[in-house]
Amino acid sequence: MGSSGKFFVGGNWKANGTKESVSKLVSGLNSAQFPSEVDVIVAPTFIHLPYVVENIDSRYQVSAQNCWVGRAGAYTGEIAPEQLTDMSVPWVILGHSERRSLLEEGNDFVGAKAANALTHGLKVIACIGETLEQRETGHMYDVLEGQLKGVADNVVNWTDVVVAYEPVWAIGTGKVATPDQAQEVHAFIRKWLAEKVSQEVSAATRIIYGGSVNDQNAAELASKGDVDGFLVGGASLKADAFATICNARAKVPA
């Protein structure tokens, strides 16, 4: 059973884009068609956020890709949640596997960031996911539980949290999880939320899938009951492909 919330599609632009390419992408997105029953979020780099906030149409919501764990202050190079809300940025992606692995962000740190962001009025896309080695050595569920616990130990109110399941082996590799693999893990996450947080949170929280989602595979993944949307990397840089993904729930897979 999927969440009671709207289908959710996020585009994580990662560290991509120039003034020129971002402007082209925004105008492509402004011409794209998708149903109003889908929440569509785009996450440009910090440096492109003001341009995107100003120029993308109001069908889209804008997200940062990270924020600081505390208040604004003497934290060189960081951006605090209240600075994002001040810039009309309502969402933030936290705990992405690239930050977990490259910057060694741990489960509790990600959870603390999520709690801090929520306290300051941001909505959070909290990412979790196992590596191929963890999956193949039978540690997948332990890893996912640890990551979920990091969020659950810190976050009190889950209303503005979306959980993104992004298996590391599927990110940027072209090796998308099969619809059954995604469904199996999403169902596990939903059960974990029911048992460890609450039935209400489990029923209301959107659990989205990320990792090599594209315009060809999105509809079949979206047909799975517990897949409430997507977090898209590479394909979110192409307006046409991203628009197709935003329409995935409406399409019946061939």
Ligand SMILES: O=C(CO)COP(=O)(O)O
């Ligand atoms: O990491 C991702 C989204 O956050 C997924 O990236 P790709 O869609 O490029 O595999």
